[in-house]
Amino acid sequence: MASLNFGNERNHTSTFNNNPLDPEEFRRQGHMLIDFIADYYLNVEKYPVQSQVEPGYLRQRLPESAPCNPEPIETILKDVQEHIVPGITHWQSPNFFAYFPSSGSTAGFLGEILSAGFNVVGFNWIASPAATELETIVVDWLGEMLRLPKSFLFSGNGGGVLQGTTCEAILCTLVAARDQMLSKIGRDNLRRLVVYGSDQTHSALQKAARIAGIHPKNFRAVKTTKSTSFALSPDSLKSEICKDIEEGLVPLFLCATVGTTSTTAVDPLGALCHVAKDYGMWVHVDAAYAGSACICPEFRHFMDGVEGANSFSLNAHKWFLTTLDCCCLWVKDPSALIKSLSTNPEFLRNKATESRQVVDYKDWQITLSRKFRALKLWFVLRSYGVANLKNFLRSHVEMAKLFEGLVAMDKRFEIVVPRNFAMVCFRVLQKAMGMRQLKQAHQNGHVENGHKVVEEEEGSSNEVNQKLLESINMSGRVFMTHAVVGKVYAIRFAVGASLVEERHVIMAWKVVQEHATAILSTN
């Protein structure tokens, strides 16, 4: 390849090749990066899992403005190691048990980098037919693995699409539902529409409702309780709906969850869809985390009732070895999405679109530009195969069971809610706090008032668990996060990092025990 003439300012260093995509320079630097990342995985256990830097650390270390002249890749990578790695919370560490996993894999990575290499903008079919067609194929493949009803698949006149995140999937389906409803009851009724979830539903729902112009007063987070393991009760939903209808409002949209963020609770899809159907509502099923597990026959029942829903999504980038971002969304009625989200600017007009023989995914999502995301999911499905993918997920569930067993054997702790998948919610118990606190409670006169004691104990127990979690995370040896359900502060232990092995789970439990012992003795 000949080089561009970059004028007088060129050639400040020999590293800068004038053509920014020169294949041989690309090859040289690409190999260097692969080794850098492979070495990172080799060493990832050595770093504190949660970054220990202070706010503003990086601005002090980097120059105030971009360099005038090129810098060699060697210098940049040295800076990555020295300045960026310490500021990273290591989601790929086998000692990462926080949030939900972001499970990387070699196959997912390869698909991602191939997509970056092609760097096509697949807004419509013609802009790169393979990007669209591979996407329609892999979403059908995955849909079949999940035993989604055929009505959600292209082969059954539904269809799937790869979006970035669940937030986008919810916003797109909500807007489709909104416009479908307004076309029936009249455009001026926007302020009457009501959106429903539970108090366990992901905050993405409320945010989507806000963005879509749903009146803030018309968002319902229906209360759940421990008695249903924090699943949404169809009766509670129905009674909220009835109240709203009495007030002249119009029930629009329900987001049900398979595997809530706090506790992986599972809403009863069948009964909820039944209620929603009576009112002509759109039901979206958010299975961002737990959907992956449903490819295993023994977990598939958590999705039972999905046949009554309008749309279903899961994040392959959470617990399915696919690099961030990759949210798989299936809908029964793609035309509802398309009616709301299609645009037809002149510069994109083409014969393929006019033939109506192709899918133009720009009309299934918020953005026009879109990456070739299907590659990474295709690579994952093929590189690992369905049988191994099931076993991969099962191995994490087994490790979570192991952890659960360890917690159960230590009487200072309790499991806060029953485990459904590979996440354990636990806490250290108040009664483990010893006599000092109890004595103090007596002195404060709290024993005379039973209810007050319980409340105070819960509050103080929450405080201890918060302290425990902070102390664990500050050690850098493992990273976990928390939830508060039914006023109880629980520590969440989510197994799912691709590098995790039993020994990490066992070590994590030892870390918890050590810190609990230290905290309980000083309290």
Added chain:
Amino acid sequence: MASLNFGNERNHTSTFNNNPLDPEEFRRQGHMLIDFIADYYLNVEKYPVQSQVEPGYLRQRLPESAPCNPEPIETILKDVQEHIVPGITHWQSPNFFAYFPSSGSTAGFLGEILSAGFNVVGFNWIASPAATELETIVVDWLGEMLRLPKSFLFSGNGGGVLQGTTCEAILCTLVAARDQMLSKIGRDNLRRLVVYGSDQTHSALQKAARIAGIHPKNFRAVKTTKSTSFALSPDSLKSEICKDIEEGLVPLFLCATVGTTSTTAVDPLGALCHVAKDYGMWVHVDAAYAGSACICPEFRHFMDGVEGANSFSLNAHKWFLTTLDCCCLWVKDPSALIKSLSTNPEFLRNKATESRQVVDYKDWQITLSRKFRALKLWFVLRSYGVANLKNFLRSHVEMAKLFEGLVAMDKRFEIVVPRNFAMVCFRVLQKAMGMRQLKQAHQNGHVENGHKVVEEEEGSSNEVNQKLLESINMSGRVFMTHAVVGKVYAIRFAVGASLVEERHVIMAWKVVQEHATAILSTN
């Protein structure tokens, strides 16, 4: 690394390593992929630029369901070469002159793959401090390179964020503007709000307005004409606004464009912001394509007046060597974004957020999860340096000038609108069509009616140009797209592929001439 126990279904092939992120297997396959992509760039000129496949080609070639057992990477890559590459429209080809460029680079690619390697989910500061902090730094760097007013930078109490695409940037700012206005005039006035652009504004604006619940009747695409080179006239805007106010509506949002999609027209920011200010409107400046060029002093004047706007965005993934996706958005008042887009779920609560010393970017965008996008922009800025980046952009402008000169020398063609950046709009002229058509027009009696002749001629000229473009693209040798402005069908020639050199531009012009000669002779 020890391996997970995958049970009985394991070890179907020796290629599948039980740990999906085993560092040495990652290294082996990663190097293989780098060579695959480097070879792709070496050979990219050999492929037809626009894919020549038929709708549905891929489903016939791939299995109906995902494989049960693992397949080796060698098999997968063979399939990529045989089945995916033919279905790709090669945006990285030096003969790609369509749409706007998607300019990849080694540095952008490296940053992207490093981000995929770390695979962190940087929703808030604590989830990976480096991801947030590097982002605040690079957007300030780039903002300074653009000489954005300090009020748009973190150093001046504004701030920038990396979003996926302009569609998201427009939607976020529109929602912020909407909520800010509704908090003044009352939440129930949503249906009175009006959004303005020109008939040249990107379709992203109308789509964002729809998603945000703006009443479809309240979207204004103000007409532009050739007399202003299709730039939005402040007078036209003002008169639309006045009409709306008379009807009791409330002007909310103006999207002005620096470098429209059809013709790279530039709206006069200063005068437009002046009008908008009188009505308390939010002005967003969409410089998706042309913003990059404004780092060069000689193009900076196209942004003059931006100081009156509320927000400004450009796509580094278009013409700034940064892999898709990377839209840089700056706002003067981040708190407006945050008020509309923040969520505060319990599971994300942390001390850093509570200290108010950190940026939590989840509150600046639609989605919660977010990639470590800053790495790729940082790699680009450092690997190439500001001086070379300017020259890179200039070299494309020079090549577009060269093409423009070639068009001007062939009397059969005309330049449709003046060139501003690296895109040329041209067409073959009706009068070049020879005597046969003119005779036919005479026979149809059209010469008696001056106006009708012009209209018919324009229509038939458009048809010829459409035919010409189709014929050029079907050759596979180059790929261009079209625009229709002022009823004129123009062929767009956008220089910007990273591998492009003068010889490609000269060859592209020869291809145009050849096809024009063939079409004009058979017409």
